[in-house]
Amino acid sequence: LGKVPIAYIEIGVFAHATEDEEKVLEAARALIPKEHLENVTFKKRRLKGDYGNPITFFKTKIRDIQVIEGIVENLSLNLSQDDKERVLREFDLRLDRGSLYIRLDKQSALKKNLRLCRSDPLHIKIRFKEDLEAVRRLIKESAKLGYRLVGVTLPKDVKPEEVESLKDYCKSEGVVRRRFEIVAVECNTKDVARQAAKDRRVDLLSFTSPEPGGRFFDAAEAELVSGALSALEVDMAPLLVLSGASRVRLLSSLRREVFIAEKFGVPIVLSSGASERLLLRKPREYMALAGLFDMNLEAARLALSETPLSIVKRNRRKLGPSYVAPGVYVVRRGGDCPDT
Amino acid sequence: VRRRYIAVKIELEDGELGKHGKVSKGEVWRAVWGRLLQLYGEYGASQADLSLIEHNPDENYAIFRCAHRALETVRAAISAVTKLGGRRAAFHIIYVSGTLKTLRKRVHDR
Numbered sequence: 020l021g022k023v024p025i026a027y028i029e030i031g032v033f034a035h036a037t038e039d040e041e042k043v044l045e046a047a048r049a050l051i052p053k054e055h056l057e058n059v060t061f062k063k064r065r066l067k068g069d070y071g072n073p074i075t076f077f078k079t080k081i082r083d084i085q086v087i088e089g090i091v092e093n094l095s096l097n098l099s100q101d102d103k104e105r106v107l108r109e110f111d112l113r114l115d116r117g118s119l120y121i122r123l124d125k126q127s128a129l130k131k132n133l134r135l136c137r138s139d140p141l142h143i144k145i146r147f148k149e150d151l152e153a154v155r156r157l158i159k160e161s162a163k164l165g166y167r168l169v170g171v172t173l174p175k176d177v178k179p180e181e182v183e184s185l186k187d188y189c190k191s192e193g194v195v196r197r198r199f200e201i202v203a204v205e206c207n208t209k210d211v212a213r214q215a216a217k218d219r220r221v222d223l224l225s226f227t228s229p230e231p232g233g234r235f236f237d238a239a240e241a242e243l244v245s246g247a248l249s250a251l252e253v254d255m256a257p258l259l260v261l262s263g264a265s266r267v268r269l270l271s272s273l274r275r276e277v278f279i280a281e282k283f284g285v286p287i288v289l290s291s292g293a294s295e296r297l298l299l300r301k302p303r304e305y306m307a308l309a310g311l312f313d314m315n316l317e318a319a320r321l322a323l324s325e326t327p328l329s330i331v332k333r334n335r336r337k338l339g340p341s342y343v344a345p346g347v348y349v350v351r352r353g354g355d356c357p358d359t
Numbered sequence: 360v361r362r363r364y365i366a367v368k369i370e371l372e373d374g375e376l377g378k379h380g381k382v383s384k385g386e387v388w389r390a391v392w393g394r395l396l397q398l399y400g401e402y403g404a405s406q407a408d409l410s411l412i413e414h415n416p417d418e419n420y421a422i423f424r425c426a427h428r429a430l431e432t433v434r435a436a437i438s439a440v441t442k443l444g445g446r447r448a449a450f451h452i453i454y455v456s457g458t459l460k461t462l463r464k465r466v467h468d469r
Contacts, residue, residue: 164451259441262397297370297441297449304438304452307431311398316431 025087029144030061031078032125035068040075046129047077047141052089059086084295085260091145094121097133105135119145155188160296168328170201170290201334203252209235216243222330223288225252226276229261229269236276241283248333250326251280254292255305273312287314287322288330361427364412364462366453367437369419371446381416386444391423395436407433412459420453422462430455 030050034043044061051059061077068074081087095103106113106121113120122140123133154171161169171185203223206212212235215221224244226234236251244251253276257269280287289309293299300308302323309319336342341349369382388411395404407429413422425433440450453469456462 259439297372297447299449300438301451304434307434308438310431311435 025084025091026146027080027082028087028090028146029078029080029142031076031142031144033139034075034077035139036072036074042129043075043125044077046125047079049128049131050090050093050123050133050141050143051081051086052093055083055086055089058083088260094133094143097131099134102133102135118147121145154185156296157293157299158185158188160299161291164299164301166302168331170327201330206235207233212236212240213243216240216249217247218249219247221247221249222334223252224249225254225290227254229257229265231268231272234272234276236279238279238283241279241285244285245283250286250288250330251276252288252290253277253309253322254290255300255308256292256294256298258308258311259298259300270312277312277314277318281318286326286329287318288326289319289322290327360408361457362408363425363427363430363433363455363457364459365423365425365430365433365437365455366462366466367421367423368451368453369421369443370449370451371419371443372448382419382443383416384411384414387411387414387421390440390443390448391437391450394439395433398436398439399432403429403432407436409433420466422459427457 030047032043032047034040047061048056048059059079059081061079064076064078066074066076081090098106110119121143122136123143124136125139125141127134128141157171158169201222202220203225204211204215204218204221206215206224206226207228212224212226215224224236224240226236228234253273258266258273261269277287279285289305291299291305305323306316306319309322310316314322336348343349369387371382391411392404392409395407395409399407406426408424408426409429410424411421412424415421423433423437434452434455437450437452440448442448454462454465456465
């Protein structure tokens with residue numbers, strides 16, 4: 020299951036005659052994670068204001084996925100809860116033709132303290148990829164790499180006819196096309212994780228944060244999950260994208276989670292987590308990569324094929340007419356049941 | 360010693376080939392070797408006995424050789440490649456074989 024794909028982020032800021040250009044630029048650079056700063060260059064443009072006063076405009080466009088993820092993380096960590104809620108509330112207003120606009124206070128950004136603001140702000144434009152088109156390309160690439168069953172997450176406002184067209188597209192690419200629904204819960208807080216673990220409707224628990232602090236799959240969680248039917252989803256994309264210390268931390272979290280899951284009999288699903296074509300790998304390659312966190316080949320094979328398939332099958336039955344309750348199905352209808 | 364030959368197809372971002380020219384053999388080697396060292400260290404890399412046998416820049420395809428015991432580690436290293444030179448890339452393993460002859464035949468047949 021993939022993430023929301025971002026095509027690029029644009030950061031722009033005006034420096035007026037009374038302001039120190041360096042300071043303004045520094046405020047803009049505060050948004051970008053330190054380790055990526057050298058890869059980002061701001062273009063400078065000299066403009067003239069209404070009264071002939073000189074204005075400098077700095078702008079940069081970032082396409083590197085690692086830097087994008089860094090900025091998004093930075094935003095989500097450093098914006099206050101109120102501001103985040105406001106962005107969510109005003110999401111539709113801020114969204115224009117596939118781009119999300121956020122304006123931040125220059126002064127406080129300089130102090131590494133992010134705050135929404137209206138007048139003379141830092142302009143941030145987050146451009147999303149053409150969703151369905153990207154999904155289509157992913158499906159096509161998956162089919163090419165030999166997958167027969169593809170699960171994608173769609174934004175909740177996708178129209179039914181668009182989903183239908185995607186399904187038809189799957190069919191034309193030779194991928195299984197059937198009605199099924201999978202309930203995946205992204206566990207970003209401990210409360211969500213615990214609740215999702217208890218809920219029998221949940222099929223997949225996924226922990227998307229690469230840092231150990233954001234992952235809550237521990238023995239207690241596994242115990243709860245083993246009572247339900249859900250599986251642990253392991254996203255492989257971060258494994259490819261991260262490097263150095265952060266990948267080391269991710270690998271050790273994964274190793275622990277896989278060990279716990281196996282101990283408690285919680286099924287594991289390996290998923291690409293890819294938001295674009297170049298982050299997809301073949302199933303056999305994912306098996307080898309799973310070896311990095313000590314999953315053996317057979318377990319990895321199960322996690323790639325049998326387990327996801329059984330979830331899909333179970334859900335098809337659940338959606339079917341003969342489903343009554345978990346474990347109870349109508350075997351035969353009519354009045355001709357023999358007396359016992 | 361038993362060896363494995365690995366045929367790899369290199370995928371680049373659409374249209375990247377024309378913009379930056381062809382991929383060089385050195386770039387391909389450094390990409391995979393770098394990942395192998397990163398993931399398994401010098402100890403693991405020494406066991407892999409990795410070498411780049413062939414590289415076809417026109418069709419973006421390459422053949423690696425490794426020790427058969429280290430196949431899984433090499434496979435992980437190859438699939439962990441996300442960058443080639445400065446551009447974004449993905450390496451897909453097409454086929455693995457014990458001899459160059461069958462490998463070439465299989466790759467040719469596809």
